[in-house]
Amino acid sequence: MKWKLSFIALAIISYAAHANPVVSLGSGAVFKAGFPKYDQDTATGKWTVEIDVTETGTCCGFFVFLDATSTVVIEELIITGSGPYTTSWMHLVVRADNPSGSITSVESVNYIDPGFGLNPLDLVLTIDLDDVGGTGRIGNGVDGTPTTIEAHRINRIKARSIEASIVTFAGGDINEIDINGDIGKTASHATINSGGDIIDIKAKNIYADIDAVDNVESIRAFGSGSDTVEATDGVIDGSIDCDTMNNGLGIRVWGDLDADVTVADEMVGTTARMFVGRELAGNVDIGASGVGVRGITIGWMPSATGGWSGDISVGGVALTPKGDYTQTGLGGGAVGLVPYGLHKQDCVPAYVGSTWPTEDYVLDCTKSPLDEQPVSVTLRHYGVVENSIVPSGEKPFEVFWSTGNHCVGTCIHGTLNDVTDDWDLVSVSDAR
């Protein structure tokens, strides 16, 4: 009995001193002989884990779990799998959402094809690191060595930060990337390449080059706020390229959109928009082969400055001139979404209000009260407008004058006199 207790105590001490990653399998699969393999770098303390599994059960699919008995860093996770079915999958779940320890970082995940004569299993990946209390790092943020997280499909990556390349194979979607810190760094962008769709990416700031072969639904940067709490920071920098941007939220950033955005085809759906809280500095190019009804909103928050320095091209049409306006102006900064509001503050002369006598008068009148003075007026919509009654030659406007103030409230407005004949249409579409 005493011998047995000593053995158990020794085993517990040995286990505690040798804290390590642990791989386990759900039903329907077995490890190949000699796997899993665990190798710890004696200099860095980081772990390399190799997994090779075979599906044995009823078709199709099984789970592989990676946990840890203490705080560990996974420097490299190498996985391969095969089975009797040509369309099966293995779902690798890295479970490290315990703030007291477990896996704090996953620096790379590499898929290895099982080789000739074997049916490879598609790798579906879920990594749930501690995104609040721990380091929860995806990629190698210490020595700067580029790392790759690759899989056929990504179900979810949840962490504190990403400093790596995220890649899915042809046709493989990225379902969710939920980062409670930043993706990439200002001087070192992350890359996210989806062989299919991207459903949802969100982080405080996104410094990344993002590419989806097919559709992007939602990419969000919430800064110091959240999905529902407004903030004035949060940046998306780098680039976003995709075929379509349909059926999701589109791009939403509380702060600046510095990234260049290219949507090769259409952008449709009842909520698919580009909302930019502050500055639009990136260039936006949206194709036109599909039917779309959405638009871009710059500076939609009351606190936004709404500067617009990037080039916007929609359907091959560059939207000019660029505006510099705020949410308080009529139109709200909507770009490319009908019906266009009139951007009064950007008109020439600018519309400045209607409360007498604080108007900024259009003309500094120094002539006789009877002298007529010519004026050119440019009304800006930031969208394509056209005269529906061309070529009849009729004007798409009427002009009236009245004496004194344009009344607001209870004052009595003077008689309106039609002087449309004294005004000429110079152009409709040239000066949007």
Add this chain to the structure above:
Amino acid sequence: MKLDGLLLPNRHYHIVVDETLRCVNVFGSTVVETKPYTYILYCSPCP
């Protein structure tokens, strides 16, 4: 849209744009909507 006209002092002007000015959806579709509005101009009083 750009237009030229004449202003007289001590008056204000309404430029009324109706449905004849159409907004064309630039996202590749043929969707067209209209949005009437009135733009107000002032000519300052003479000294």
